[in-house]
Amino acid sequence: HPIKKDSKIRYNHRYACMRHSPLLCPNQGLVERLAILRRHRELEGLDMQALSYERAISVIKAFPHHIIADNIHEVSDLPHIGQKIRSKIQEFIQHGDISECKNVLSETRYRSSVDFTAIYGVGPVTARKLYSSGLRTINDLEKHYEVSPQTNDDIANNLSQGYRLVSSTTGLPQLSIKVGLALREELSLQIPRSEVEEIHDVVMNELAHIRSGCVSTITGGYRRGKAESNDIDIVVSHKDLKCGGDQVKGLCAKLVKRLYDQGLVTHVMHMSSFREHDTLRTTHWDSLEKALAVFILPSHGKEQKHVHRRLDLIFAAPEVYWTAVVGWTGSKMFERDLRLWAKQEKGMKFGSSGISRLHDSKLYFPKSEREVFELLDLEWIHPTLRNA
Numbered sequence: 356h357p358i359k360k361d362s363k364i365r366y367n368h369r370y371a372c373m374r375h376s377p378l379l380c381p382n383q384g385l386v387e388r389l390a391i392l393r394r395h396r397e398l399e400g401l402d403m404q405a406l407s408y409e410r411a412i413s414v415i416k417a418f419p420h421h422i423i424a425d426n427i428h429e430v431s432d433l434p435h436i437g438q439k440i441r442s443k444i445q446e447f448i449q450h451g452d453i454s455e456c457k458n459v460l461s462e463t464r465y466r467s468s469v470d471f472t473a474i475y476g477v478g479p480v481t482a483r484k485l486y487s488s489g490l491r492t493i494n495d496l497e498k499h500y501e502v503s504p505q506t507n508d509d510i511a512n513n514l515s516q517g518y519r520l521v522s523s524t525t526g527l528p529q530l531s532i533k534v535g536l537a538l539r540e541e542l543s544l545q546i547p548r549s550e551v552e553e554i555h556d557v558v559m560n561e562l563a564h565i566r567s568g569c570v571s572t573i574t575g576g577y578r579r580g581k582a583e584s585n586d587i588d589i590v591v592s593h594k595d596l597k598c599g600g601d602q603v604k605g606l607c608a609k610l611v612k613r614l615y616d617q618g619l620v621t622h623v624m625h626m627s628s629f630r631e632h633d634t635l636r637t638t639h640w641d642s643l644e645k646a647l648a649v650f651i652l653p654s655h656g657k658e659q660k661h662v663h664r665r666l667d668l669i670f671a672a673p674e675v676y677w678t679a680v681v682g683w684t685g686s687k688m689f690e691r692d693l694r695l696w697a698k699q700e701k702g703m704k705f706g707s708s709g710i711s712r713l714h715d716s717k718l719y720f721p722k723s724e725r726e727v728f729e730l731l732d733l734e735w736i737h738p739t740l741r742n743a
């Protein structure tokens with residue numbers, strides 16, 4: 356994707372949504388080391404420091420040259436690279452590593468937190484609580500929650516026995532730490548593109564039984580070109596632009612129930628209307644719903660044995676479909692800067708569930724993804740270059 360002559364896209368732009376960020380960059384080794392430090396700050400609850408690292412990492416991802424002693428001055432001039440991170444980069448260039456990384460990786464507290472947060476449903480805050488109550492290893496957690504280490508065959512059995520905690524809001528089995536633990540190994544496996552596509556096809560096929568005329572896009576890392584994903588993100592809407600969201604309303608719960616009845620969805624982590632989270636509350640966006648679920652393709656004998664996967668379903672009214680697609684394509688840094696750019700530079704508010712003008716709350720309904728970018732006065736960036 357060559358950059359056009361008159362383009363304002365620059366690798367040293369302050370906003371990630373004005374930079375091209377490929378999946379792999381010339382400084383991948385450095386990026387991976389800095390990511391350890393970012394993760395460490397995040398797990399320690401040092402959110403501002405974690406964000407500083409994330410911004411710096413994102414800028415380095417867009418830097419098109421291999422960083423060496425001869426061009427380090429160029430790196431120092433990049434936005435979001437402060438004194439602290441500059442010295443880490445310098446150390447990496449001189450010694451091929453960052454000494455603090457070695458220290459962090461040997462910390463019990465860090466290692467436990469990394470293991471704990473790998474469990475679906477456990478974030479940094481829960482991980483810290485578990486750690487301060489004396490738990491250190493997955494084994495400790497299994498004892499604490501009375502989950503026995505098990506083979507894949509046991510999991511299916513156990514899930515239909517003691518591992519089903521029914522949610523009071525959805526009436527479906529709720530994902531708990533216990534279930535997250537039991538499914539830990541399966542859910543940590545990466546999902547190849549072919550399976551993402553297969554799951555998308557199955558889900559949309561089931562949806563067609565409930566409502567015809569739905570449209571969808573697989574978003575997230577898959578759309579950004581990742582060979583393997585941690586989960587499957589699907590944004591769903593309806594082709595009837597004039598329905599005002601009526602064709603979509605309530606569809607999320609109906610679909611999840613149907614998938615559950617078919618044995619395709621085994622657990623629901625969270626199911627909601629977007630209203631709970633979104634400060635932008637207008638009638639248009641009431642029909643935005645999402646479900647974070649656990650999904651499994653039917654297995655056919657031993658040779659085609661499938662495992663549990665995380666599946667996020669997002670339902671958008673037709674007028675905000677493309678806004679939702681942009682909002683759920685990511686990366687997280689790209690999304691963060693989209694919002695910041697819209698607000699600080701354009702007087703607009705961007706969210707997955709809508710675009711509005713700040714001073715009079717006028718709503719915009721882009722009819723394509725390109726229109727979303729145009730509305731925000733941004734140049735189109737291909738999804739595979741949004742890996743900020």
Ligand code: DGT
Pocket residue numbers: 574575576577581583584585586587588682683684685686687690707
């Ligand atoms: P991965 O780990 O392979 O699934 O990689 P991603 O980039 O697909 O990460 P994921 O699935 O956590 O999130 C996909 C994108 O969707 C992410 O870049 C930002 C957006 N996103 C995730 N969670 C939320 C949410 O709760 N609300 C909104 N508005 N956007 C979200």
Ligand code: MG
Pocket residue numbers: 574575576577584585586587588
């Ligand atoms: Mg994803």
